[in-house]
Structure formats: C-alpha cells, structure tokens
Amino acid sequence: MPTNEVEKFKKRRNYLNDIVMKYAKTNTKRFYALDSKVYLEGALPRKTKEMMGLVASLVLRCDDCVEYHMIRCAEENVSDSEMEEALSIALVVGGSITIPHLRRAFEIWDDLKKKKSRGGSQS
Amino acid sequence: MPTNEVEKFKKRRNYLNDIVMKYAKTNTKRFYALDSKVYLEGALPRKTKEMMGLVASLVLRCDDCVEYHMIRCAEENVSDSEMEEALSIALVVGGSITIPHLRRAFEIWDDLKKKKSRGGSQS
Amino acid sequence: MPTNEVEKFKKRRNYLNDIVMKYAKTNTKRFYALDSKVYLEGALPRKTKEMMGLVASLVLRCDDCVEYHMIRCAEENVSDSEMEEALSIALVVGGSITIPHLRRAFEIWDDLKKKKSRGGSQS
Amino acid sequence: MPTNEVEKFKKRRNYLNDIVMKYAKTNTKRFYALDSKVYLEGALPRKTKEMMGLVASLVLRCDDCVEYHMIRCAEENVSDSEMEEALSIALVVGGSITIPHLRRAFEIWDDLKKKKSRGGSQS
Amino acid sequence: MPTNEVEKFKKRRNYLNDIVMKYAKTNTKRFYALDSKVYLEGALPRKTKEMMGLVASLVLRCDDCVEYHMIRCAEENVSDSEMEEALSIALVVGGSITIPHLRRAFEIWDDLKKKKSRGGSQS
Amino acid sequence: MPTNEVEKFKKRRNYLNDIVMKYAKTNTKRFYALDSKVYLEGALPRKTKEMMGLVASLVLRCDDCVEYHMIRCAEENVSDSEMEEALSIALVVGGSITIPHLRRAFEIWDDLKKKKSRGGSQS
Numbered sequence A, B, C, D, E, F: 001m002p003t004n005e006v007e008k009f010k011k012r013r014n015y016l017n018d019i020v021m022k023y024a025k026t027n028t029k030r031f032y033a034l035d036s037k038v039y040l041e042g043a044l045p046r047k048t049k050e051m052m053g054l055v056a057s058l059v060l061r062c063d064d065c066v067e068y069h070m071i072r073c074a075e076e077n078v079s080d081s082e083m084e085e086a087l088s089i090a091l092v093v094g095g096s097i098t099i100p101h102l103r104r105a106f107e108i109w110d111d112l113k114k115k116k117s118r119g120g121s122q123s
Helices: A005-023 A026-037 A046-059 A063-075 A080-094 A096-117 B005-023 B026-037 B046-059 B063-075 B080-094 B096-117 C005-023 C026-037 C046-059 C063-075 C080-094 C096-117 D005-023 D026-037 D046-059 D063-075 D080-094 D096-117 E005-023 E026-037 E046-059 E063-075 E080-094 E096-117 F005-023 F026-037 F046-059 F063-075 F080-094 F096-117
Strands: none
Touching: A005 A026, A005 A063, A005 A096, A005 B080, A005 B096, A026 B080, A026 B096, A026 D026, A046 A063, A046 A080, A046 A096, A046 E046, A046 E080, A063 A096, A063 B096, A080 A096, A080 C005, A080 C026, A080 E046, A080 F096, A096 C005, A096 C026, A096 C063, A096 F080, B005 B026, B005 B063, B005 B096, B005 C080, B005 C096, B026 C080, B026 C096, B026 F026, B046 B063, B046 B080, B046 B096, B046 D046, B046 D080, B063 B096, B063 C096, B080 B096, B080 D046, B080 E096, B096 E080, C005 C026, C005 C063, C005 C096, C026 E026, C046 C063, C046 C080, C046 C096, C046 F046, C046 F080, C063 C096, C080 C096, C080 D096, C080 F046, C096 D080, D005 D026, D005 D063, D005 D096, D005 E080, D005 E096, D026 E080, D026 E096, D046 D063, D046 D080, D046 D096, D063 D096, D063 E096, D080 D096, D080 F005, D080 F026, D096 F005, D096 F026, D096 F063, E005 E026, E005 E063, E005 E096, E005 F080, E005 F096, E026 F080, E026 F096, E046 E063, E046 E080, E046 E096, E063 E096, E063 F096, E080 E096, F005 F026, F005 F063, F005 F096, F046 F063, F046 F080, F046 F096, F063 F096, F080 F096
C-alpha cells in the first residue's frame, strides 16, 4: 500500500522533480541524467555504488539523499551487517554531527526491513 | 492574503527574529545590519546581488536562505531563464547533494510565479 | 509536564537511539560512548564544554545538535549573556548562513527560560 | 610573460587535467563538459555567471576554484567595486571562516590588476 | 626507495601523529583506535571500505584523507576502472567544487600505478 | 626571534590583510571589526572565547583559523589539558575528517610550548 513513509517520500520526490523539469533546460537535464548514470552497474556493482552514495550522503548530512540511497540499498539486498558497517564508516569520518542523520537513517532502514518481511516491494 | 507559504514563511521569520532581538547585544545586531547592507544597490545591482545570495545559499544547502532569496529575486523581477541559469550553476558547483534543495527551490519559484500571475504582491 | 517541545525532542531522540542500538555493533557503540565522555568534567568544566559543543553545532548548522546542547547549557546554568556571546561567536565564524539556525536556537533558549521560571526541570 | 602566479596556476591545472583525462570515462568527461557550459553566455551574461561561480567558490572555501573564477572575472572586466561587493556578500554569507580565502582572493586580484596595468593578457 | 611523494606523505603523517600522541589522552586515543577499526574486514571487504572512505574524503574535500585512502586502495588492488567509477560518484555527489581535489587524487593514483609497475611496494 | 613559523604566519597574515584593506569598503571593514569584537572579554572570558573560536575553526577545518586561535590560546595561558579537551570535542563532533587539521594543530601547539619554555613571547 502506498500509505507508508517510503511511498510518501517517492511521491513527493516525483512531484517536485516534475516542477524542476518544467523549468529545467539542457544543463540541468544533463546533470540529472549524469546523476543516474554514475550508479549503474560497471566495474563496481550497483550495490557497492549505492552504499558509496549513502556514505557520501551521510557525511554531507542530507536526509533526503540518505533516504533515497537507503531505499536503493534495500532493493539491492544490502544486509543489516553491511549497512551497519557502511554507516559506521560515515559516522567516524563525519563525526557526532552526523548522529541525528544516522538516527533517521536507521529508522528508515528499520521501516524498510519491516516492509520487506511483510512481503512488500520497494519498487 | 496571508494564507500561503510565502506569507507563513515571512511571519515565522519575523516572529523568530523578534526572539533573537530580545537577547541580541551589539555584535549580533551589527551582524544583522551588515547582512542587510551587502545586498543594497551599489556597483552591482540588487537583482544580481540577490541571485548571488541565492547561489551561495543553494551550494551551502540552507532551505530557509534559499527561500528568502527566491522571494527577493521574484521581487527584483528575475526571469525564469535567469533563475534556471543561476540554479544550474549552483547545481554544478554544489553537486547532486544540492538536488533536494533545488527541488524545493523550484517549488517555491513555481508558487511565486503563480502568485504573481494572480496579481499578488511579494512585498 | 512532558507536553512541551523539549520533552518531545528528548522522547523522539531516545526512541531513535533505541533503533540505532538495535543494529549497532561495537564501533558504533564505542562512538556513542566517546560522544558522552568528551563532555564530562575535566580540566575544562562541563558548562564550558557544552557551550563549545553548541558553538560547533551552530557553525556546522545542525538543529538537533544545537537543541541538545541548548538543553544541556540550561541545565548547566549558562546565563543569557554567556549564551548570547557564545552564539555571536558562532554567528561571526559561520556567517549569515547560520541565521536560520540561530533563530531556532534562540527560540529554544526562550522556551527553556520560560520553563525554568515556571519551576520546571530540564532533566 | 608566463612567469607569474597566474601562468603557473594555469599550467599546473592543465597538467593535472591531462592526468584526469587519462583515466576519465564518459561520466567524468560529461561532468567536465557541463562544468564549462553553465558559465556560457545565456539569459545571464558570462560576467555575472563568473561572479556567481566566484561567490559559490568562496563560501565553499576552495582556493583553486576562487583563483580560477578570479582570472575569469578579470578577463570579463569586472571592476574593483564590483569585485569588492561580490566578495563582501560571500564574506557575510560564509562568515569569518572564509577570511583566509578572502585574503588570498584579494592577493590574486591585486596581481591580476598589476598584470593588466602592465598590458599583460589573462588569456 | 623512500624518496617519492607517497613515502614523504607517510613520514610526515607519522611524525605528526607522534606529536598528537604526546598530548593525547584517553578520548583522543580511543578515537584513533576507532578510526582504524571501521576499515577492518567484516561483512564488507576492506577494499570496499577503503573506497567508501575515499568517496567520503573526496566529497568532504580533504586532500590528506584522499591521499591516505588512495594509498590503501592501491594496496587493496583497486583497478583503474573501479577507481574511476568511485571518483565519478564523488564528483557527481560533491560537484565541481571537488574538481581540484579530484585532480590531485588522480595525480596520486597515477604515481601509485607507476610505482607499482616499477615493482615498488606501498606498504 | 621573528624566524619561526608563528612569526612567518603573522607577517604573511598582516601582508595579506593590507591588500584586503586596499580594496575593502565599509561592509568588509565592518565585518573585520565585528570579527575582533566578539572575542573581547565579556560575560565569558577571552580565554573561553578563543577556545570556542578554535573548536569552531577545527570542525570547519580551516588551518589558518586554527593557527590563529592556537596562538591566541597560548597567549591566554590555556593549559595542555584544556587544549587537549577542547580539541577532543572538536575531533568527536567533526569526525576523522578533522584529523589532518588536528595533527597540524598539535604541531603548532608543540611549537608554541617550546617557544614559551625558551622565554619567547607570542605577542
């Protein structure tokens, strides 16, 4: 059901991207395209790339970016241990100032796990 | 009418500034004064300065600062194309981590345009 | 009464920390321990350390961190003048981009003062 | 004469970009292309865009980026007053933490002015 | 031979860490210990963790941190393609403000490759 | 003797500030004045304020700002233990990304201590 936080997040994200695209010209559109392409399967697997995007988002302390990569990591079947280790790197690199974002990150992860165990899909 | 987002933003901002001024001494007050003065007409027009403030706010990822300069840019009659070009510079300089803020920036811009076309004033 | 902003903040914080601890392994737990220890009484008094944590939080623009150290500063009996001077250092070091956070900081401080004058405790 | 700081900066920059291009694949190359395009003449003149890039670089405290946009601003005939006003916006937005970069920025500007008055070109 | 940049970097780093340890008490020492532990083999391989540390260092724009993780990535046999993909994620997340650091990163990488092909060790 | 690092730092700083003042108008000059005033004795002693400036400078990772406040802290007779505790707060708040700056901070501190024990003045 599209009633939970993850669905709301995706809906709001799509709604806002539509407004961006209403005004966007070539450069903005190209940036958006590039932003998708760097996470595609290559020499590094998508799963690793999404975790890299997550670590970068956490040290830069962007909740929306963290949430987006969290959802993608769940889709790529990142395990709890892998997630905890990735986030602990971000925590040590970025310091205690990242803790409020870390808390919200684990809250989202916990939601995603519950959803998965109920058989829900993240797509 | 004071019912929309822009009016709410201004009201909340004034309410909070009153609390700041309740505690503020000379240094804090001087900073506030300086923060107004750098955007006044000079060798550079106010319109250019507000767009500079906007670009700085977006790369530093401060939603409130972005909203404030967006409102000012609308008042200075920045066009859609000028706005898109300024924001695309901020996007390229600041990277994809600015995208959530860029989305909210365009949402505000879209609101401001609608308000303008309805004949509303931003003052 | 646990109905105000400060109590809500603490409750939410504890709730989220419980989720973190559900997934946390040794490294994350050690970071949390370290994050408590650096603010303990030592060569520098706790009051000074909490104000340092506050200044660091404001220049790094983390609202939750600011709120946490604000509550701790009230508990350590930081005066209005000491608070204003600490925040003015953060404002000058961090620039106008910190102003939205400064506003919310003074709002919390004002709430904490009212609570104190009503005889409420921050503990 | 190619003996001064500006020439050394450009040479080193080109040397390093050649190394980047030795390893760069499509995404990195596209980012580089985009990074040129957003500063081209459009609804906003190149001069304004270079000053925006400068303000963004100063608040993000990147000396190399500041130097690059300083050189471009000199080429676009930004006046001393325009430069001072742009930098004062960056100073107020970014705070005293930008001062070491502001100092180096004015040092470069001073060099560029002397070079210009000797009839040297920045191209 | 300990004559190149990498060796100089390591020597300077060790020299400075000795000064830190001359003054460091428990908390600082524990932080140092934690900073080693998060990169150890676990659910995620050391190689992945070092690349995560690299991406975090590049988006936070710390040249010394980038150099350290670059050396470790070479030791973990990260390939050119893997390196390029990791850095392109950092570039897109962090924006053009990371380019001066990206340039120096690739310069170090190029040095490390040459050293490797000459049969030198990074240890 | 004006031959050491601290003297070189001060000379270079004064030299560059003279260039800034050659171009500076009212707003820039007022910012400079404000930047001095917030560290003056008040409800909080100068010593505490300089340590706050130091912590803010370290978490924002500005070497020049760190060096400046280090020199001032030595002048205000901050002890080794007080210094270590202030820096450990900055380290934990700012994370491992601050370590290269922390290293250079302790190197300066060590220089300042040696200078003091030789009877040199920091003024």
